[in-house]
Amino acid sequence: MQKPFIRTFLNNKGLAYIISTAFLIISMLLGISIGTVSIPVPAIIEIIGAEIFRFQGEGIDSMHESIVMDIRLPRVLLAGLVGASLAIAGAAFQGLLRNPLAxxxxxxxxxxxxxxxxxxxxxxxxxxxxxxxxxxxxxxxxxxxxxxxxxxxxxxxxxxxxxxxxx
CATH class of the missing domain: 1.10.287 (Helix Hairpins)
Structure with a gap:
């Protein structure tokens, strides 16, 4: 039997999606920020925004931009894709074999x-x-x-x- 709190949380799927998305974004920003050279989160947001919208940021350090765009962002995105692929493969195994332990x-x-x-x-x-x-x-x-x-x-x-x- 499920606890009342769990049933309430599971019934509100919109809140679960919002929390999951926020957790994903925060973990990606931390994954890009933490390293040998620490890059502040606002600088990361500015670098990625400048790359997406093609504008020149005034306070963007070229070294930080190179680290974020050439090294850390591709690694974080690849790690997310690999994790999603493994989750899909696990769900496919369990669905195909109709066994939650497969x-x-x-x-x-x-x-x-x-x-x-x-x-x-x-x-x-x-x-x-x-x-x-x-x-x-x-x-x-x-x-x-x-x-x-x-x-x-x-x-x-x-x-x-x-x-x-x-x-």
Whole structure:
């Protein structure tokens, strides 16, 4: 049973979206601000605003602009995209298998990808069309083959169990 506070919070989805968006923006600004060279948040906002709206800020330091636009902002955006991709992949696993505990480690998919990487490195395999991307391509292919194998095996076992119940 849920507590009354949780039910009240979950019913107000607009507030949840506002809080989540504010948390995302604050964490991105802190991720850009904190580093070897500390950059104040107002300067970050001014740098990004100047880049988006194409105006020259008067008090923008060129070193800070270079750090924000060339190093920190791309890293923070990439980290957000990777996190979102992992969340979508996890939700897809759980939805496909109808199991809230399904993840790549439990299903052996990570191990399948590792086998693909080890085979590529051990035998020195290089695919002609992908060249330098042979390792990730073969890892993805082995992970996909593992998914297919696990789904085939699970369906086969399920059929056998259903047949045994009939007899």
């Amino acid at each position: 993840d790549p480690y439990t299903l052996g998919i990570s191990s399948g990808a590792s086998i693909g990487a080890v085979i590529t490195l051990f035998f020195g395999i290089s695919l002609p069309l992908v060249g330098a991307f042979t390792l990730p391509v073969l890892s993805i292919l082995f992970a996909f083959a593992t998914v297919l194998f696990v789904l085939f095996f699970a369906r086969r076992v399920d059929r056998l169990l259903r047949l045994r119940r009939l007899y």
